[in-house]
Amino acid sequence: MKSAVILLSGGVDSTTCLAIAKSLGFDLYAMSFSYGQRHHAELVSAQRVAAAFSVAEHRVVTIDLAAFGGSSLTADMEVPKNRSSIGHGSAIPNTYVPARNTIFLSFALGWAEVLMCRDIFIGVNALDYSGYPDCRPEFIRAFEIMANLATKAQVEGNRLTIHTPLINMTKAQIIARGADLDVDFSLTHSCYDPDATGAACGECDSCIIRKKGFEKSGVPDATRYANGG
């Protein structure tokens, strides 16, 4: 059985990405990060999702991105709420974490090399992506080229592929695809600013994108909102 490393945040996208990797017959090695997020609801979701998919292994790597500061997700800054313009053409919001996907993919690369596996999956999405540069196809292709020059495995002839099955899908399409693959979205978490019980705020970029995605997909939204939705 082929094995693959899948970056798993516990959100809608990475969970659907995990389901797609499973549907392609890969043995699943899920990797999550504890990176100084202001809340741990997403790691709890990642663990639930990993268990639901009976992954071969789930590693949670602790790294200190908060040491950089520079993002409202890791530093003491306000998460923006009820923004009218999200995504293409709008400013990059302060929820952007410097070099996050570069760092996450670099760790996935190291683990993939040790596992002797040639496939990494990441649930990035260039359409409803909140404007992050490291979610764009040109970034992913450049990372793949770099990765294939970086490792002993590559020097020895094993080409590595970074799979981005969601990159050209809308959030509604992702949710529909996940539903087709029997993903239980009630296990997933998207909110940047949940309350103490883990309920979603309903107002941050991530909540707004998720909510619209469920509406457009026609899949029932089991998200628990702090204000009832």
Add this chain to the structure above:
Amino acid sequence: MKSAVILLSGGVDSTTCLAIAKSLGFDLYAMSFSYGQRHHAELVSAQRVAAAFSVAEHRVVTIDLAAFGGSSLTADMEVPKNRSSIGHGSAIPNTYVPARNTIFLSFALGWAEVLMCRDIFIGVNALDYSGYPDCRPEFIRAFEIMANLATKAQVEGNRLTIHTPLINMTKAQIIARGADLDVDFSLTHSCYDPDATGAACGECDSCIIRKKGFEKSGVPDATRYANGG
């Protein structure tokens, strides 16, 4: 004053690289990693070097590369000694750490973005490099291209450069250049397998390359060896 992030391991190469960045007029932001190395002699050296150069800031980032296993530098494997063939054309030794430079450069990228600086220095060396794929010029160029697609700073037009001033130098040339810049090499550490007092083994690849470098450069070697050299 322009600022630069410099990856500093505390060895001969990264210390000379720091001295070169200083000679070019950069304000120095040194970054080191505590990555599950079997010994901490190199971090102690990095701190001494950073202090000697009066860097603006020295960050030591803790990351868990040992979680991957796969290298004698982080896992419970024997460090190879007295190898007759080192470098070009020989097998990659087990001191190779999966994706190490990729991960280190990714953290440097994140810090550079927060500092709004456009220059990263890394003391990689393609000649006496022990055969690691992530020390080659083609890897560095691919990383630079990827980095310039990864970050908000780049999207906003600030091009990032990865400087590798040592990449085409022999170890003897590096030592001679460092000596010209008044580097105190007694502060540096190279050995993969020092004794409890931090004295170098004199037999691992890193010791052998360092020893030969000092011999060929004509610079006196102040290294403290466990067996007297």
